[in-house]
Amino acid sequence: MHPEFEPVIGLEIHAVLETRSKMFCDCRLVASTHEQPNVAVCPVCSGMPGTLPVVNHAAVEYALRVALALECEIATTSIFARKSYFYPDLPKGYQISQYEQPLARNGRLKIDTSQGEQTIRIRRVHLEEDTGKLTHLNEDGETYSLVDLNRSGLPLLEIVSQPDMHSAKAVRAYAFGLRSILRYLGVNSGNLEKGFFRIEPNVSIRPVGSRTLGTRTEIKNLNSFRALERGVTYEIERQTELLLQGKDVVQETVGWDEAEQATVSQRSKEDADDYRYFPEPDLPPLVIEQDWVDEIRASLPELPHAKFKRFQAEYDLNAYDAGVLVADEAVADYFEAVVAADAPPKLAANWISGELFGLMRQQDVGIEQLNLPAEDLAGLIKLVDAEHINQNTAKEVLEEMLTSGESAAAIVKARGLQQISDPEQIAHWVQGVLLGNPNQVAEYLGGKQALSGWLFGQVMQAAEGKANPRLLRAELDRQLEELSEGR
Amino acid sequence: MAALTDLTLTETVKGLRTGEFSSMELTQAYLERIDQLEPKLHAFISLTPDKALAQAKAADKRLKSAGDKQLPPLLGLPIAVKDVLSVEGIRATSGSRILENFIPPFSATAVQRLLDAGVVILGKTNTDEFAMGSSTENSAFGTTHNPWNLERVPGGSSGGSAAAVAARLAPVALGTDTGGSVRQPASFCGVTGFKPTYGRISRYGLIAYGSSLDSVGALGRSAQDLAELFSIMAGFDKLDATSMDLPVPDMHLNADVDIKGLRVGVPEEYFIKGIQTEVEEAVRAAVSELENLGAQVRQVSLPHTEYAVPVYYIIAPAEASANLARFDGVRYGLRVESEDIIDMFKETRGSGFGSEVKRRIMLGTYALSAGYYDAYYGQAQKVRALIKRDFEQAFEQVDVIAAPVAPTTAFTIGEHSGDPLSMYLEDVFTLPANLAGIPGIAFPVGFDSDNLPIGMQLMGSHFQEETLFRAAHAYQSASDWHTKAPAVG
Secondary structure, three states: OOOOEEEEEEEEEEEEOOOOEOOOOOOEOOOHHHOOOOOOOOOOOOOOOOOOOOOOHHHHHHHHHHHHHOOOEEOOEEOEEEEEOOOOOOOOOEEEEEOOOOOEEEEEEEEEEOOEEEEEEEEEEEEEEOOOEEEEEEEOOEEEEEEEOOOOOOEEEEEEEOOOEOOHHHHHHHHHHHHHHHHHOOOOOOOOOOOOEEEEEEEEEEEOOOOOOOOOEEEEOOOOHHHHHHHHHHHHHHHHHHHHOOOOOOOEEEEEEOOOOEEEEEEEOOOOOOOOOEEOOOOOOEEOOHHHHHHHHHHOOOOHHHHHHHHHHHHOOOHHHHHHHHOOHHHHHHHHHHHHOOOOHHHHHHHHHHHHHHHHHHHOOOHHHOOOOHHHHHHHHHHHHOOOOOHHHHHHHHHHHHHHOOOHHHHHHHOOOOOEOOHHHHHHHHHHHHHHOHHHHHHHHOOOOOHHHHHHHHHHHHOOOOEOHHHHHHHHHHHHHHHHHHO | OOOHHHOOHHHHHHHHHHOOOOHHHHHHHHHHHHHHHHHHHOOEEEEOHHHHHHHHHHHHHHHHOOOOOOOOOOOOOEEEEEOOEOEOOEOOOOOOHHHOOOOOOOOOHHHHHHHHOOOEEEEEEOOOHHHOOOOOOOOOOOOOOEOOEOOEOOOOOOHHHHHHHHOOOOOEEEEEOOOOOOHHHHHHHOOEEEEOOOOOEOOOOEOOOOOOOOOEEEEEOOHHHHHHHHHHHEOOOOOOOOOOOOOOOOOOOOOOOOOOOOEEEEEHHHOOOOOOHHHHHHHHHHHHHHHHOOOEEEEEOOOOHHHHHHHHHHHHHHHHHHHHHHOOOOOOOOOOOOOOHHHHHHHHHHHHOOHHHHHHHHHHHHHHOOOOOHHHHHHHHHHHHHHHHHHHHHOOOOOEEEEEOOOOOOOEOOOOOOOHHHHHHOOOOOHHHHHHOOOEEEEEEEEOOOOOEEEEEEEEOOOOHHHHHHHHHHHHHOOOHHHOOOOOO
8 A cells, every 4th residue: 555545445235135035026036146047037027017016025124134233324214216227137227226215324334453443334225126137148259148137126235335444454344244244134145156245345545634535436346355355455556556647547437357356447437327316106105113123123133243342352262263253143153152061262263263164165064054063062172172182183083073973072982082191101102203213313403403393293193193292292302302411 | 679889887787697698799799899880980909809709708607607606796798908008918009119019928907806807808999109198199000089070089098998988899998097098088088987096096017107197097988887897996906015005985876876965166277268168168067967966066276287287297207208218129029129239229219119208208308317307307296296285275175176177179180299288288187186196087068069078077085986986976867968979980
């Protein structure tokens, strides 16, 4: 980041509200990327003449959950509006959205970055419908487009932040935090690849100390958090470079090109579209009863940020561990169950974010599908903590637990894996290895310190992995010291 | 015995029930009369004789099965349906080239409720393109002729339905009324026509023109006939978020409807300069007749009436400009292939829409444009609220408001076609009810010196349709204007 310039970034996030049916019709929700085209389409979402929209009550409830979790003011009456433009993915020629009177305004989301806690203000939260999807093809020189309306009419929540972010890291933290909330609320799976959670940052640059906003660009096509961070960073650098060269930033939409690792100009906004918004006459104003709001508010779960704070205070975890655990509510719940079964919190956090996350990634499943009851993991951790088995043995035991479903204690007993802490036995193993490898010992004593690790490994091998590593290390060091003094 | 095609709905249903005639005989009688007169009138865009006869055959089977005690109320009754209303499997053109071959995959709720009640559909009637017009001259499929005088327009946009009912091509026909499109053709063709309260009959399946103004109505020989249709079509529909969940009166009007004490208001703003003298005289005479029947007549004021035309011609085109955006050649209807997608849109819409539709799309697009919205659409909505308030205040004093339907009787074909503005002014008396969302019923109250029918309308407070039907029925029980039939030829 150039010291003279400050990036100013706001985010528009579109999240599909994963209700059973679409926003204005009974069609089921399907992920466009995973289904045959046009399998969830009816006269309403294909814009047949004579059809009318009817608001999906569940989508409103989902939206209210989010708005309340973001501490927004809820509009007692909000208005749907038509946003008109012609495009083949928009069956009615207009999108039903909310414009002048959105469902909710003035919320906030707390994020934690390396600079500490920061509050990002939410400008508005509103409901709308998604468009269809176009696939552009070129066959034998003939270009054409295919229209898939599976996505047409999916309930979308648009969440617009204020331009309160000043780094790619903050953008990531905000987007990640918001996604986490949506997942906690059970309204969105947070899947960027499927397009169920779409992030569009507006990036501008201004001289440090300036109060006015620079010309902004909007970045689209960010299909992962990594792309988000890189795209924003790229755009900050690109704009900074332009300003340093005395050139102007053009207000436009740019797309992130994953292959090029660069943003590419998509559409200039200089001749801005006139969407001719007007209130949707087919839908009466959306009236929200206070009782309903109260009921939803009361049903909200503990949200990620509160849990993050509590995990640090209650379990004495550092911010990193707490952050990793609370990102996914199922993981956080699992962690608490492991701790409730008497595993030390720090060890539990390490096992979950290390071994279990690895397994989850490998198998592409959630923690609840790992087939490892929290009590069982706690049992394993307790064996390690009590030095009955060492870390490496524990990993082996874990693998067997997952396949056999047996408890850690049973496996350790059956396979005789119990850690050996007998000092004489350990001294014997160490002695054997040192005598058997005179050359390496000589090199070590000559100053090649790194060989200490190799020797440790040799002893552990001799012990068939069962030696208490803490005692082994101490004994090895002791004997090497003796040899050194003896020279 | 009178010809089957001369019977009212009530008489027809009774004849079918008693086995006096079958639905097949009845349907055939109508189809024959259509064959005979349709070349002169052009009331229909599509005729569906095969489907109609199949429906009639099925109806007869049920009528004859003695065990069936739950016979639908209109079993075997033929009707005609305006072409802006969708009927599953029958093309719905809306009077437009752009939908010339469009076959809807579902039926409008109002139509479906009638189908469930046992009706037989003879065909789809002519309309101004997308219901935009007051003469049926804007249909892409040719003008309908007024059965009382073939040189005259039948009114519009439900001109096909009005002509069909007047000429006895159908006992009743469905229409739609966005700015008078049921009441004005009913008046021009000497039949009875009603528009319900906005929200009373589902708009689902009505190919939208002005969504906040559109309503599904019907045309027939009498208020009594239409009350039967109303009771069946009205009521909440989960497919239309603007339909109201209110109880619907089950009206069976008998001969001795009493309107003693009914308070009838006469708005002086509806008897303006330029109104045809014979129209004013006939309407005032009809009001006197209501008074003779026991009604209390008093003057009321609707001071914002003069703004109805400009307000309507901003709001309706604005809504239409969005409603008609879906006709882009991508999914259904006409497509004119072109170099790229934008040109395809332009070519398709350019050749698919007629000039009046294009004019209203442009008016509406302009009124909604950034920088003009507040001055046009925003301002029109404010004045609309004033027009609505006029009625609310008037209905504190009276039960119904009586007024002429149109300033003149049916005009000559081509008379206004070069001057859209003069055509718009024809709507001055019918637009206010749509802007206010209130119900109205139009019925014949006399003839002018050219033997053209004159209509009067009664407007009522929101959801007070029953009062309107009863008042019109009382009038029709004491007069015979509604029984007059044209000698088409």
